[in-house]
Amino acid sequence: MNLKSINKKNLINLFVFSWLFFNLPFLFNLKSEELIQKNTKFELINKEYLEKSPDLDYILGIGDQIIIDYGQRYKVLDSGSLNLASDFKYLQEIDINGKVNLKKYGSYYVEGLSIKELNSLLTKELSNYIKKPSLEITINKYRNVRVFVGGQVESPGYYVLPGKTTLNQQLQKTSELGYLPIDDQNVNFRNKNNNFAIEYHPTIFDAIKNAGGITNNADLSKLEVLRNNLLSNGGGKIHTNINFLKAIKDGDSSKNIRIYDGDSIFIKKSEKIIVSQISEAIRSNLNPKFINVFVSGRVEFPGPKTVRKLSSLNDAIEIAGGAKVIKGPVILTRYKNDGEIYRKEFNYKKIAKRGSESNPYLKSGDIIRVSKSKLNIANEILDDLTSPLRGIVTSYGIYKIFNDL
Secondary structure (H helix, E strand, O other), rough: OOOOHHHHHHHHHHHHHHHHHHHHHHHHHHHHHHHHHHHHHHHHHHHHHHHHHOOOOEEHHHHHOEEEEEOOHHHHHOOOOOOOOOHHEEEEEEOOOOEEEEEHHEEEEEEEEEHHHHHHHHHHHOOOOOOOOOOOEEEEOOEEEEEEEEOOOOOEEEEEOOOOOEEEEEEEHHHHEEEEEOOOOHHOOOOOHHHHHEEEEEEHHHHHOOOEEEOOOOOOOOEEEEEEOOOHOOOOEEEEEEHHHHHHHHOOHHHHOOOOOOOEEEEEOOOOOOOOHHHHHHHHOOOOEEEEEEEEOOOOOEEEEEEOOOOOOHHHHHOOOOOOOOOEEEEEEOOOOOOOEEEEEEOOOOOOOOOEEEEEEEEOOOOEEEEHHHHHHHHHHHHHHHHHHHOEEHHHHHHHHHOOO
């Protein structure tokens, strides 16, 4: 072994050890400072998050009811004296022309503005009447939400949902206390019947559910939302793509975003039927658990039938008592969303795989007819021809008539 190389390695090790010995406290201190900085940023983010208002970017429209509050501490420039509180607080509904009337301060067009934009514009405008106005604008009542749901839903189109739903919930009993104790924080949410109000805004889930749920060919991992952009951001439309399957499968509520008036939701088509996705949609109550179909023809119990979602052609026939021994092909008739009629003929195969070409999944409103065979038709013709002769000639005579022809 080379002595010179050993000495070189020892020198390197000694240098590294010495550097760590003198700088290790500094490194720990640096990490602590970095952690403090991160915590400081985290605290700032939390503070901003807690103080922000989700309605600042809400775009106002006809039917919204807003409260404009100036406070009592400001003087009106033309009189120099304080007005009554009622003169500094307005409850106004945006009228059919998109305007609000602020009494002696005039009428203003506000449709299409956000709360933040309206606050900025009114502050500037009302500075002609009020000394240093500091406005607070809040929404007292939301207009209805008109949303378009398209793509792979059962009934695409426009739907109108309440802008806000208030649910009066009865407080639950807790152990020996009876009802939950009242304190200063929740007293405003209770009434004499021990109820409290919960405000609920419509979401993507509500829109899809109102559209009848998703079709068998939907791909919930590819959902697109289009929304009106703020005028201060250039107007027009903004859009986002959402994997909504995470909302119904994993319970990720961040994917189930609130919808606003004018939103459009599109669900793209899958190349194949995703059975597990339909099952999740049914389990989460996004899709109805049952659908209605009509079965007629050569079955034991024809008529309207209620079957589970994801039922197949053969399932409906079995619920109708099964096909009779002598039968013809099965005919499926379906009314499509575009108004056209889909019609297909199948050879009935009792053991056909569910979802296969000869045993497809059903949709609500499907009409299934087990048709007659050629033998059935021949017997009916024979019956029609021979019915006037019954009671006049014998069966043998009837046979001889047709045998001699």
